[in-house]
Amino acid sequence: MSKLDPALGLVVGKVHKTYNATHVLQDVSLSVPGGEFHTLLGPSGSGKTTLLKIIAGFTPADAGTVTLSGSVITDTLPEHRNIGVVFQNYALFPHMTVSQNIAFGLRMRRVPKLERQRRVQDVLALVRMSGFEHRRPAALSGGQQQRVALARALVIQPQLLLLDEPLSALDRKVRQEVREELKRIQAETGVTTVMVTHDQEEALFLADRVLVLESGALRQEGSPHDIYRNPVDEFVAGFLGPINLLNVESRPGDGGMVLRLGAQDFVPASGLAVTVVAAKLSGPMHLAVRPEQLTVQPAQGTAKPPDALAGTVTGVEFGGAVVTVRVEVEGNAMAILALSPDILAIASWDPGSPVWVRIRQARVLPVAERR
Ligand SMILES: Nc1ncnc2c1ncn2[C@@H]1O[C@H](COP(=O)(O)OP(=O)(O)OP(=O)(O)O)[C@@H](O)[C@H]1O
Ligand SMILES: [Mg+2]
Numbered sequence: 034m035s036k037l038d039p040a041l042g043l044v045v046g047k048v049h050k051t052y053n054a055t056h057v058l059q060d061v062s063l064s065v066p067g068g069e070f071h072t073l074l075g076p077s078g079s080g081k082t083t084l085l086k087i088i089a090g091f092t093p094a095d096a097g098t099v100t101l102s103g104s105v106i107t108d109t110l111p112e113h114r115n116i117g118v119v120f121q122n123y124a125l126f127p128h129m130t131v132s133q134n135i136a137f138g139l140r141m142r143r144v145p146k147l148e149r150q151r152r153v154q155d156v157l158a159l160v161r162m163s164g165f166e167h168r169r170p171a172a173l174s175g176g177q178q179q180r181v182a183l184a185r186a187l188v189i190q191p192q193l194l195l196l197d198e199p200l201s202a203l204d205r206k207v208r209q210e211v212r213e214e215l216k217r218i219q220a221e222t223g224v225t226t227v228m229v230t231h232d233q234e235e236a237l238f239l240a241d242r243v244l245v246l247e248s249g250a251l252r253q254e255g256s257p258h259d260i261y262r263n264p265v266d267e268f269v270a271g272f273l274g275p276i277n278l279l280n281v282e283s284r285p286g287d288g289g290m291v292l293r294l295g296a297q298d299f300v301p302a303s304g305l306a307v308t309v310v311a312a313k314l315s316g317p318m319h320l321a322v323r324p325e326q327l328t329v330q331p332a333q334g335t336a337k338p339p340d341a342l343a344g345t346v347t348g349v350e351f352g353g354a355v356v357t358v359r360v361e362v363e364g365n366a367m368a369i370l371a372l373s374p375d376i377l378a379i380a381s382w383d384p385g386s387p388v389w390v391r392i393r394q395a396r397v398l399p400v401a402e403r404r
Contacts, residue, residue, distance in 0.1 A: 041067035041102040041103060041192070041225075042064065042065045042066040042067040042068070042069065042101075042102070042225050043063075043064070043065040043088065043099070043100070043101055043193055043225055043227065044063075044064045044065075044098075044099075044100040044101075045061060045062060045063045045064070045084075045087075045088065045097070045098075045099055045100075046062050046097055046098040046099075046100070047060045047061070047062050047096065047097045047098070048060070048061045048062070048084070048087055048094045048096070048097030048098075048099070049061075049094060049095050049096040049097055050080070050083055050087065050092070050094050050095055050249075051095055056249055057080045057083050057249050058080045058083055058084060058087070058094070058249045059248075059249045059250045060097070060250075061080075061084060061097070061246075061249070061250070061251055062097075062251070063244060063251065063254065065225055065226075065227060065242075066225075067102070067223075067225050068223045068224075068225055069225060069226070069241040069242065070216075070219050070226045070228070070239055070240055070241050071226070071227050071228070071240055071241065071242045071243070071244060072227075072228050072229075072230055072235070072236035072239055072240040072242075072243050072244070073085075073227060073228065073229045073230070073244045073246060074229075074230060074231075074233060074236045074243060074244065074245050074246070074272060074273075075245060075246035075247055075272075076247065076272070077231075079246045079247055079248060079249065080246055080248075080249040081197070081229040081246055082120075082197055082229065084246070085118075085120075085195045085197050085227065085229060087099065088116070088193070088195060088227070089111055089114065089116050089118050089195055090106070090109060090110060090111035090114050090116075091111055094107070101114065101115075101116070101192055101193055102192050112141070114193075115189065115190075115191050115192050115193075116191050116192065116193045116194075116195060117185075117186030117187055117189055117191035117193070117194045117195070117224070118186055118194075118195045118196075118197075119179075119182045119183055119185075119186050119194075119195070119196045119197065119199045120195075120197045124170070125170040125178060125181055125182060125185070126170075127169065127170055127171060128169070129169070129170075130166065130167050130168060130169055131157075131162065131165050131166050131167070131168050131169075131170075131173070131181050132153050132157075132166040132167065134170070134181060134185055135153050135156060135157070135181065135184050135185045135188050136149050136150075136153050136188070137185065138185065138188060138189045139152060139153075139188060139189065142189065152188055153166070153188065156184045156187050156188045157184060159184070159187065159218060159221065159222070160180040160181070160183055160184045160187075160214070160218060161180070161214065162177065162180050162181060162184065165177065165181075174207070175202055175203050175204075175207065176203055176207040176208075176210065176211050179199055179200065179202075179203065179211055180211065180214065182199065183196075183199070183215070183218065187218070187222060187224065191224060192224075192225065193224070193225050193226075193227070194219070194224045194225065194226040194227075195226075195227055195228075196215075196226065196227070196228035196229065197228075197229045198229055198230055198231065199211075199215075199228070200212055200215075200230070200232075200235065201230075201231065201232075208235075212235055212238060212239060215239065216238070216239055219239075228240075233272065233273050233274055234274075236257070237257040237261060237273070238257075240257055241256070242254060242255065242256055242257075243255060243256070243257050243260045243273075245260065245268075245269050245272060245273075247268055247272075252265065252266065252268060252269050253265050253266075253269045260273060261273050261274065261323075262394075263396070264321070264396070264398075266398060266399070266401060267319065267321070267398055267400075267401040268401065270321050270396070270398065274323065275323070275324055275368060276321050276322065276323055276324075277321070277322045277323075277324065277327070277365075277366075277367045277368060278319040278320070278321055278398075279294055279319065279320040279321075279322065279362070279365045279367065280294070280317065280319065280364075280365055281293060281294050281317070281318050281319065281320045281397070282316070282317055282318075283315055283316060283317075283318050283397065284315050285315060290397070292318070292320060292397065294320070294342065294362065294363050294365070295362070295363020295364055295365075296363065297342055297343070297362075297363060317400055318397050318398065318399065318400060319397070319398045319399075319400050319401075320392075320395050320396075320397055320398075321395060321396045321397070321398050322367070322392055322394070322395040322396075323394070324357070324367075324368045324369055324370040325370045326392065326393045326394040326395065327367065327369040327370075327390055327391065327392060327393070328369070328390070328391045328393065329344070329358055329360060329369050329371065329388050329389070329390050329391075330388060330389050331382070331386065331387075331388060331389075332386075332387035332388050332389050333386070333387065335389070337389060338389060338391075340391060341389035341390060341391050342362050342363075342389070342390045342391075342392070343362070343387065343388075343389065343390075344360040344361060344362040344367070344387070344388050344389070344390045345360065345361050345362075345385060345386070345387060345388070346358065346359070346360055346382045346383070346384055346385065346386040346387075346388055347359045347360060347361050347366070347384055348384055349379055349380055349382055351376065351380070354372065355370050355371065355372060356370070356371045356372070356375065356376050356379055356380075357369070357370060357371075358370075358371055358379060358382070358388075360388060360390055362390055367390065369390070
């Protein structure tokens with residue numbers, strides 16, 4: 034399969050969709066350069082599937098445009114869009130063999146038999162399913178069925194691949210294998226891809242860029258690293274993985290902002306990697322800290338280091354490679370991740386033990402309005 038011209042890709046312009054007076058998509062605009070892999074994350078009901086259906090042509094938008102490889106396809110029939118789709122619960126045809134399932138789209142496009150057979154063989158090799166041509170879907174594992182579904186979407190050599198939670202039915206181990214295959218296949222074919230997922234780890238692993246949708250509106254778009262490290266608000270922060278939100282009171286200080294956490298002061302400018310997102314400098318804010326950006330050490334018999342906060346252990350949870358230490362600091366519950374080599378020491382920390390907690394990196398976010 035040929036690589037796409039990197040200049041070509043998908044552009045969605047101000048797409049709006051209403052169902053029964055509910056705004057399901059609100060002026061959603063996005064751009065996926067040719068060959069890139071974007072993941073779309075968002076809670077249930079946020080409009081992810083609706084957006085993919087509009088791009089694929091299965092649902093009309095109320096307003097907005099869809100442009101693929103430079104052509105406006107807003108009013109083009111789905112079968113003329115040359116888009117490969119693997120939808121949520123989009124089952125294989127049970128009465129057809131693997132080959133017949135994959136060849137279906139080629140038959141519809143009247144591709145001659147010999148070429149059809151060659152392309153089916155090629156795509157089976159691509160998804161590592163050669164030898165399974167004559168099986169029926171019922172005789173395949175879940176992971177194998179997903180590969181066939183992917184092969185069926187890819188065999189038409191689409192200009193765009195749309196995947197709607199293609200891995201959600203698989204168990205954890207198979208899911209990880211198939212997602213690695215998916216990454217390889219996408220890189221090999223160079224097909225522009227948009228994939229919906231609920232799973233933040235999957236979204237971060239697969240994507241060149243991550244899009245976060247909430248209530249039909251795009252909240253943030255960025256590289257996996259950027260969106261994880263620099264969320265614009267609490268919603269995005271929490272959606273990309275666990276995060277501690279500490280209640281702080283901020284006031285203007287000499288060099289910027291001083292944060293007060295209970296009885297303890299912080300000066301974000303003094304060597305702490307704290308980024309201030311909040312528009313105002315004073316009032317209640319949240320200090321948002323990822324669990325791996327915190328370190329903890331026993332306080333017994335040592336003086337408080339100037340850059341540490343005094344806390345109390347409330348629990349230690351063993352989780353395999355990582356250990357979660359739960360700590361309370363000035364009335365705020367915090368979860369801190371420590372790697373297993375420290376477990377023997379940490380496991381002996383009783384609830385109530387005093388500890389010093391250090392924040393390596395944090396963001397000051399405006400306190401979200403309760404919805
Ligand atoms: N055909 C329809 N008629 C009316 N409402 C619809 C229709 N399809 C979707 N909706 C509504 O639109 C909203 C968005 O649905 P959508 O399926 O796009 O969400 P989603 O983000 O894919 O959720 P999930 O993660 O659960 O799959 C929901 O509130 C849903 O109830
Ligand atoms: Mg959906």
